[in-house]
Amino acid sequence: MNILAIDTSNQVMSTAVLNGDQLIAEYTTNVKKNHSVALMPAIDNILRDAGITPGEIHKIVVARGPGSYTGVRIGVTTAKTLAWTLNIPITGVSSLEAAAYNGFYFPGLICSFFDARRGRVFAAVYKRDGKQLIPVLEEKNIQFTDWLQELKSQKEQVLFIGNNFSLHRENIQELLGDQAVIAEAFMHIPRASVLGHIGKDRDAEDLHSFTPHYLRLAEAEAKWLQTRGNGHE
Amino acid sequence: MKQKTDQYILAIETSCDETAVAIVKNGRDLLSNVVASQIESHKRFGGVVPEIASRHHIEQITIVLEEALQKAGVTMEEIDAIAVTEGPGLVGALLIGVNAAKAIAYAHQKPLVGVHHIAGHIYANRLEKEFSFPLLSLVVSGGHTELIVMKEHGDFQVIGETRDDAAGEAYDKVAKALDLPYPGGPYIDRLAAEGEATIDFPRAWLEEGSYDFSFSGLKTAVMNTLHNARQKGKTLKKEDIAASFQESVIDVLVTKTYRAAREYEVKQLIVAGGVAANKGLRAGLKEQFAGEAIDVLIPPLSLCTDNAAMIAAAGSVAFEQGHRAGLDLNANPSLSLERYAKRSKR
Ligand SMILES: [Zn+2]
Numbered sequence: 001m002n003i004l005a006i007d008t009s010n011q012v013m014s015t016a017v018l019n020g021d022q023l024i025a026e027y028t029t030n031v032k033k034n035h036s037v038a039l040m041p042a043i044d045n046i047l048r049d050a051g052i053t054p055g056e057i058h059k060i061v062v063a064r065g066p067g068s069y070t071g072v073r074i075g076v077t078t079a080k081t082l083a084w085t086l087n088i089p090i091t092g093v094s095s096l097e098a099a100a101y102n103g104f105y106f107p108g109l110i111c112s113f114f115d116a117r118r119g120r121v122f123a124a125v126y127k128r129d130g131k132q133l134i135p136v137l138e139e140k141n142i143q144f145t146d147w148l149q150e151l152k153s154q155k156e157q158v159l160f161i162g163n164n165f166s167l168h169r170e171n172i173q174e175l176l177g178d179q180a181v182i183a184e185a186f187m188h189i190p191r192a193s194v195l196g197h198i199g200k201d202r203d204a205e206d207l208h209s210f211t212p213h214y215l216r217l218a219e220a221e222a223k224w225l226q227t228r229g230n231g232h233e
Numbered sequence: 234m235k236q237k238t239d240q241y242i243l244a245i246e247t248s249c250d251e252t253a254v255a256i257v258k259n260g261r262d263l264l265s266n267v268v269a270s271q272i273e274s275h276k277r278f279g280g281v282v283p284e285i286a287s288r289h290h291i292e293q294i295t296i297v298l299e300e301a302l303q304k305a306g307v308t309m310e311e312i313d314a315i316a317v318t319e320g321p322g323l324v325g326a327l328l329i330g331v332n333a334a335k336a337i338a339y340a341h342q343k344p345l346v347g348v349h350h351i352a353g354h355i356y357a358n359r360l361e362k363e364f365s366f367p368l369l370s371l372v373v374s375g376g377h378t379e380l381i382v383m384k385e386h387g388d389f390q391v392i393g394e395t396r397d398d399a400a401g402e403a404y405d406k407v408a409k410a411l412d413l414p415y416p417g418g419p420y421i422d423r424l425a426a427e428g429e430a431t432i433d434f435p436r437a438w439l440e441e442g443s444y445d446f447s448f449s450g451l452k453t454a455v456m457n458t459l460h461n462a463r464q465k466g467k468t469l470k471k472e473d474i475a476a477s478f479q480e481s482v483i484d485v486l487v488t489k490t491y492r493a494a495r496e497y498e499v500k501q502l503i504v505a506g507g508v509a510a511n512k513g514l515r516a517g518l519k520e521q522f523a524g525e526a527i528d529v530l531i532p533p534l535s536l537c538t539d540n541a542a543m544i545a546a547a548g549s550v551a552f553e554q555g556h557r558a559g560l561d562l563n564a565n566p567s568l569s570l571e572r573y574a575k576r577s578k579r
Contacts, residue, residue, distance in 0.1 A: 036328050040335045040560035054340045069284065070325055073291055077329050081336035084295040085309065208296050211288070218284040224277055 001058045002050075004043065004082070005196030008035040008075035009067025009095040010114055010163055015042050016192035017050040017057075018200065023193045024050040030189060035074045043078075057088060061199030063190070064092030065212040066122035066139065067114055072212040080210055089204030094213065096124040096139050098195045099161050102187045104128060108157035109136060115164035116141055122215055123147050125158070141215040144168055148175040157181060161188055242552065243301070243312045243337070244545035245294075247330030248322025248350050249375075250281045252293035254301035255541035256312075260549030263360050264305035266535070266542040269293040272416070279415045280405070287325035294333050301541075309341050316548025319347035319558070320568030321376070327564035335560055346548045347558040349573040350539075351377060352389060354505035356550070357536040357543035365528070369499040371490045373514070374506030375401035375416070378446045380490065381570070382497050386550045389574040392493060393444025400482055401508050403448035407455050407478050411471050422511050425479040428472025432458060434481040444493055451481050483517040491521050501528045509537040 003018045013035050016026035025046035029038065047054065062079035065072040072095070083090035099112040110133065113123035124139035137150065151158050152175060159181045160172055165188070172180050217225070239258055246253040255266040271289045275281045302309070317334035320327060331347075338345040354377075355370045364386070372379045378400045380393035398406070401418060408417015413424075434454050437447040455478050462469045494502055502522060508514060515531055522529045536543060556576065 034563060036332060037561045037563045039332075040339055044339065044560055054342070069287070070328065073287060073325070074328060074332055077291055077294065077332040078336050080291070080295055081298070081333040082340055084298065085337050085340045208299075209292075211292055214288075218282065218288065220278050220282040220285060 001200070002052055002056055003059045003061060003196045003200050004057045005061045005192040005199070006039070006043070006075045006079050007063035007095065007098060007190050007192050007195050008039055009063045009065055009072045010190070012189055013038060013042065014190060014192035014195070015039065015046060016196050017046050017052065018193060018196040021197060021200070026191065026193045028189060028191055035071055039074060039078055054082070054086060057082075057086060059088055059200070060090045061196050062090065062092055063095040063098055063195055065095055066116075066141065066215040067095050069212075069214060072214070076210070076212050080207065084207055090207060090210060091199040091202045092205055092210060092213075093195055093199045093202070094124070094139055095190065096122060097126065097133065097135075098198060099188075099190045100124070100126045100133055101194045101198060102190070103159045103161050103183055104133065106159040106181070108159065109151070109154060110159045110161065111151060113144070113147075113160070113162040113168075115162070115167060116216070119143055119145070121147060121162075121168070125151065139213075139215060144171060145175065148172065152176055152179065159183055163188060240549060240552070241307055241312050242314055242316050242545040242549045244316040244348070244541040244548050245298075245330040245334050246318045246350075246353065246539060246541040246544045247290045247294070247326050248318045248320070249326060249539055250275055250286050250289075251539045252290050252297050253539060253541035254297045255545045256301055256305035256307055257360070257542060257545035257549060260546055260553075261360055261363070263542050264307060265301045266540055267297050267301045267304065268540050269297050276415055279409065281323070283323045283325050286323060287329060290326055290329035294329055298333070309337070312341070312343060314344040314346050314548065314552045316346045316348050316544050316552070318350050318353065318544050319562060320350065320565035322350055322566060324564050324566040327566060331562055331564045335562060339560060344552065345558045345560075345562060346552045346556055347562055348544045348548045348551060349568055349570055351379065351381075351570050352547040352573065353543035355381065355383070355503055356547035357505060357532045357540070358503045358530045359546050360536060360542060361532055362530055365500040367497055367499045368501040368503055369490070369494050369497060370503040370505055371486065372506045373400045373486065373504070373508035375399060375405065377506055378448070380444050380493050382493075382499070387554050387574060389570045391570055392497075393446065393489065395446040395448065397447050397449035398452060400446070400448055400486065401506070403452045403482065404508070406452050410456055410459055411474060418508060418511065421475045421479060422513055424472045424475035425513055428470060428474070428476035430477040430480040431473045432477035434477050436481050436485050438485070444489055446485065446489070448482065451478070479513050483513050486514060487517045487521045490518065494522075494527055499527060501530060504529070504531045505537070507538050510534050
């Protein structure tokens with residue numbers, strides 16, 4: 001079974017082809033470049049290297065957010081349209097879950113997070129249970145310092161995997177001290193091969209209603225709800 | 234049945250707040266034209282919110298694609314090329330269409346053609362009647378007020394454009410000042426029909442011979458009139474304000490269009506864009522061009538507003554002229570029509 005995996009939810013762009021649990025080809029960049037320009041040529045490249053045609057893809061796994069709104073939409077639009085037009089199943093995987101798998105063998109808690117500006121993050125916490133990670137704290141859009149307080153009360157070692165550490169390293173060390181372990185730089189890069197591995201045996205989504213998980217309302221929508229008196233993020 | 238010589242184009246348009254897919258045969262024969270409008274959602278905000286538009290596009294895109302293929306009774310194998318609006322428009326909204334188009338083109342190894350949104354508005358008319366060159370096109374919409382001369386297919390010479398607000402933008406702003414719902418254009422048009430042009434609002438003719446437009450002065454004049462009346466405790470009839478405003482807009486549009494049509498000795502006048510639905514403008518142009526040997530084309534309502542049939546019609550010609558986009562095609566929110574024209578003429 002050939003699986004095409006796509007992640008464009010943050011600055012890193014990664015796409016991979018797997019045959020079952022074997023990685024065939026993967027292409028990953030970590031540059032400030034437009035995913036809309038680079039994604040399709042990258043997919044074309046890895047499929048060529050893998051020696052398979054688009055019609056020979058059996059399933060698509062895509063990172064469905066959270067992350068950059070536009071970034072997530074580029075990946076999800078591409079994945080969703082490919083799945084529709086090739087008539088194959090699509091599975092969405094949380095971008096945070098995929099990132100957390102980089103710390104798979106860590107014995108404590110694994111916290112993955114993406115910067116969401118103004119001190120906020122998209123974050124979740126996982127723990128290994130046999131051959132998979134299971135969520136300990138569900139993904140959230142939250143003030144990072146509040147999130148760290150929550151982690152502190154867990155009284156377990158926490159491995160941090162994420163982006164923009166220059167903004168958050170100090171807070172982590174200050175609030176958690178020795179309880180925190182910050183992963184090495186190479187482990188922060190989400191890889192589509194990992195995404196494909198996570199999603200390969202999961203159920204397919206309903207294609208037409210499949211959309212990104214933004215974890216946050218559009219600003220105008222939030223304000224509109226607030227003026228109607230029932231607003232909350 | 235598809236003949237070998239027939240050409241089928243599948244087109245996608247997502248530049249603003251409509252998710253649209255159409256299939257057109259031989260550049261002129263409309264097989265399906267599906268439009269999912271988001272207007273109800275944006276009404277809450279009094280205008281299109283880009284982030285919300287992008288979110289709706291991704292919810293709708295495959296549904297609209299499927300419906301367009303089903304209605305046309307065409308399979309993907311029969312499609313010769315995928316056309317898509319690459320600009321101008323809202324970047325996040327354009328990106329959904331562009332990436333969906335690339336996915337389809339890649340999956341089926343079909344040629345991909347990028348289309349300029351305004352070229353699309355002009356070509357909407359070709360679904361009704363064949364072009365005869367040279368022709369003049371007046372494009373009026375929420376984002377555009379332009380006069381464009383075409384000497385042949387794929388050739389666009391912009392001879393006049395707005396220096397500030399687009400005509401449709403002025404309509405929306407004046408409508409807001411009159412407490413009319415969004416989008417205000419159709420409401421003003423309706424009110425204007427019931428009122429009388431009792432107020433002499435300014436007309437911006439600009440320098441002698443210029444085909445450019447300016448509507449911000451007019452908009453300000455309307456605001457000032459409303460403000461002054463309010464201060465003096467006078468109430469003005471909304472109908473009369475609407476009629477006076479509309480008369481000023483249409484006077485300038487019709488006069489400049491007529492002068493350009495004569496100077497460039499055009500055979501056809503093509504009206505395009507959302508404001509082409511305005512009854513006052515339609516009537517004004519018909520009256521001015523009555524008795525002239527110039528054929529005035531105004532598309533039916535469904536082809537005036539944003540749709541993908543127009544993108545297919547323009548894409549059909551671009552495809553025939555050999556224009557191809559690569560898998561690295563990007564959304565281009567400020568794509569210029571003349572740069573686009575040069576590219577498709579190659
Ligand atoms: Zn338009």
